[in-house]
Amino acid sequence: MPRARLCLTDLLGVLLSVLALAATSLACPALVPDEGASSDSGGADTSTSEPAPPDLPPPGPEDIVVATFNVHLFFDMVCDSGSCGGGAFEEVYSQAEFDYRADQIADAIDGLKADVVLLQEVESEACLDALVERLPQFQTAYLGETGFVASIDTAILSTLPLIEIRSHGEAPIPLPGGGSTHFARDYLEAHLDAGGRRLIAFVAHFKSKNDDDPERRLAEATAARDLIDLAADNYPDALVLMGGDLNDVPESQPLQAIEAGGGTERVAAELGDDDWTYVYDGDTRALDHLYLSTRSGGGSFVKGTARVLRGAGTDGWGGSDHAAVRGTFRVGG
Numbered sequence: 001m002p003r004a005r006l007c008l009t010d011l012l013g014v015l016l017s018v019l020a021l022a023a024t025s026l027a028c029p030a031l032v033p034d035e036g037a038s039s040d041s042g043g044a045d046t047s048t049s050e051p052a053p054p055d056l057p058p059p060g061p062e063d064i065v066v067a068t069f070n071v072h073l074f075f076d077m078v079c080d081s082g083s084c085g086g087g088a089f090e091e092v093y094s095q096a097e098f099d100y101r102a103d104q105i106a107d108a109i110d111g112l113k114a115d116v117v118l119l120q121e122v123e124s125e126a127c128l129d130a131l132v133e134r135l136p137q138f139q140t141a142y143l144g145e146t147g148f149v150a151s152i153d154t155a156i157l158s159t160l161p162l163i164e165i166r167s168h169g170e171a172p173i174p175l176p177g178g179g180s181t182h183f184a185r186d187y188l189e190a191h192l193d194a195g196g197r198r199l200i201a202f203v204a205h206f207k208s209k210n211d212d213d214p215e216r217r218l219a220e221a222t223a224a225r226d227l228i229d230l231a232a233d234n235y236p237d238a239l240v241l242m243g244g245d246l247n248d249v250p251e252s253q254p255l256q257a258i259e260a261g262g263g264t265e266r267v268a269a270e271l272g273d274d275d276w277t278y279v280y281d282g283d284t285r286a287l288d289h290l291y292l293s294t295r296s297g298g299g300s301f302v303k304g305t306a307r308v309l310r311g312a313g314t315d316g317w318g319g320s321d322h323a324a325v326r327g328t329f330r331v332g333g
Helices: 001-029 095-112 125-134 214-234 253-259 267-275
Strands: 063-074 116-122 139-145 152-160 162-167 186-194 197-205 239-245 264-266 278-280 284-285 288-293 299-301 308-309 324-331
Touching: 063 095, 063 197, 063 239, 063 288, 095 116, 095 125, 095 324, 116 125, 116 197, 116 239, 125 152, 125 267, 139 162, 139 186, 152 197, 186 214, 214 239, 214 253, 214 288, 239 324, 253 264, 264 267, 267 288, 267 308, 267 324, 288 299, 288 308, 288 324
Parallel strands: 063 116, 197 239
Antiparallel strands: 063 324, 116 152, 139 152, 162 186, 186 197, 239 288, 264 288, 278 284, 299 324, 308 324
């Protein structure tokens, strides 16, 4: 009898081991996909290959590539507002999180293959310095600091030497209904040396539609156009550009104010319905724009080169909720 009890106990142990192994196999997915699995089967894509790079037309020797990119809330490691995380507006990153975001954004900027990059939503000099450290090709870097805590600011990076830079963030601008306001973020005016020719790039980030104030955004657009025209009149041989997150669509009053009477060209217009850069409630919207001043004779847009860059399987670029916009311009052409 003792011998029989020993055999039954052993059998029970084996059975429990088999059941445990089976349960483990069901609970844990295979680390390596089946060799016979096909990516056409409708399951998850198990490919480890990188997505195809975007189709970027190569510039000619006299061409300058310009891009605008809202990087989306690139905060540093200091909680300036005293209220960070947990649903608060300002995030405060650990060193590892900050490095990850800086690497992600720098890779996205590098992927634009641009000579001039107009940036939005960069919090501080520490953030911009982190990007420059990773992108040594950009000899010009400037942040349009608005000066309040947890500000998300405009910035510019360029491979071209800087001649001068002007800030228009604190200048009063008239409201359509009377009174005055100012740009929601600094409206930067950067003068760059493009092989002996002057390139003037304006960087914009107009009032958002959160807690909307369309009258202010119209005031920003009107003032932005006036400053574009002033630059073109003062430097008739310069290539004059403006770009950024304008927080409005082509048919809106603000963009109509930028385009009023001719004198500017929205480069992504050639893309038709594929010009969108943002998705809200399932609707695609073109909120990020690049403009050329046709008032000056310092250059032209190279037709067919407008691109909106979105990551594979996403609506934005480089981890942002915004896509980037890119175009090629011919200096002196």
